[in-house]
Amino acid sequence: MSTTTERHGEEARPVLTARNVVRRFGGLMAVNDVSFDVRQGEILGLIGPNGAGKTTMFDLLAGSVAPSSGEIILNGVAVAGEGAYRRIGRGLGRTFQIPRPFPNLTLLDNVMLAAQGQAGERLLSNFLRPWKVAEQERVAHAKAMELLDLVHLTRLAHEPARVLSGGQRKLLELARVMMADPALILLDEPAAGVNATLLETIIDRIRDINQRGVTFLLIEHNIDMVTRLCHRVLVMASGQLLCEGTPEEVARDPRVIEAYLGGAA
Template sequence: MSALNERLEEDTPTPVLTAKNVVRRFGGVTAVNDVSFDVRRGEILGLIGPNGAGKTTMFDLLAGSVQPSSGEIMLNGAAVSGEAAHRRIGRGLGRTFQIPRPFPNLTLLDNVMLAAQSQAGEGLLANFLKPWRVKAEEKAAHDKAAELLELVNLSRLAHEPARVLSGGQRKLLELARVMMADPAIILLDEPAAGVNATLLEVIIDRIRDINARGITFLLIEHNIDMVTRLCHRVLVMASGQLLCEGTADEVARDPRVIEAYLGGAA
């Protein structure tokens, strides 16, 4: 390898998340077929495609709720293809869902605090042997949760039960909960779905604010206006395969993308 190539490799940061030749079969159906891509550290990457394209299965594979039939998934340079979802959370991967399901009778503050990782108070003995440590960690979690609710414009509802929230507010609450675990990357599953125009603007602003803190995003979204405004790059899937990638404008003009949407690819 030349000195120039060595220097270029050193200057290229390790992708925060990588899919390499990933395949997932369900019986005789191939939902994801030999898909490869990198999510670059610090970017907002969009994943779009017609219904049935394999986007949600790809998210499940990346998050660890589904295991690949073949191929490899790397998180912060480590192979995680066989790891469960909770272990990937510990490695810095967070995920939201299209339909958020907070604990309806708990306050917003408690919902966010529950997402705190590795608390000493989770162990029975620590509550007796190290009560000062448990108390200090609980206070830190409380303060952090309050700060995150402020970040997502929900602080005025901090002590209200989560059942009072609208659909858009629940998505903001879920974003705060994911942030509680200090993720390096967040997978967002259709953050615009079912959200009114006013709250959608808030969600877009909050994603930008969080991204400015160095958090990477990969999002599935059907709202092309949101994708165009937010995403640095866009991946397009159709029929379980990666069709193309580029800027939002580039993929919108790609004849293969137009065919996939208008031609009814599944």
């Protein structure tokens, strides 16, 4: 595995920045003055014990929750006041710990639905510019099939999504998020509920997509996966950023050991 300084050193520009981000829920401080950068081209891990604030941090970055204070900067643009839909348009994609595909639609249709800026979404275009709608449909179909091939689901392309296992649903969700051409993907526990064989496929697909220039920030409890995939790791505990470094550095940090074994939540 390449080290941070070799491939993703300080000179790599940040594609996403959290600056002094705070989120309160009533009297609960879920995220407390957290700052970090996600650097272009890296795979950055976010770990911590249960209740550390990781999922809330993801919600803040994705735009589904607004910060109580602080800044979130995506490709140089302050986006703390924007919702999730606007951030998708700026190149930020997100997966979820429990994927929820449309169960009665085929895998192909599930992926095609994630295509952005389709003329067919506007009713009048179907009457006034049917040729453009048809052409975009052909392009989206071809792209969706390529992405299903990327995640090794081509043979199931015309099957309903309800037939998929948990691990296959994670792969389908990865194909769906790639359909929107993201520059950065937030991955929420890609290893959760996945058998060992499919986990290897998911790891390989993440590496392949990263080699295409896509940046990743992932929450994960599977430390072996984090160690194998991530160039840097952030550790949260009690809503705060505890430390950051390479997987090896983080694993040796006594604060991390205390957070996991000493009961921090």
